Amino acid sequence: MARTVGVVDREGNVRLLEPIRVPALRPMLVIILDDEPLLSVSETALLSEPALAEDWNRPEEDEAWSHLQRAPWS
Helix, strand or coil, rough: CCCCCCCEEECCEEEEECCCCCCCCCCCCCCCCCCCCCCCCCHHHHHHHHHHHHHHHHHHHEEEEEECCCCCCC
């Protein structure tokens, strides 16, 4: 999965957003994107979870999806 691990400033300096551990010296590929850095998928999911929980954690939702919780042999 691709993820944003750093940024490049106007002078061309690469800055990592967090330490990266590798077992030995490795080549690196840098892709410069036109857009501003986006939140990673996991951050986006975490940020939207409370809003989605309000809609998902209702008795009507439990009833609507209850057929998926039944074992096929029951």
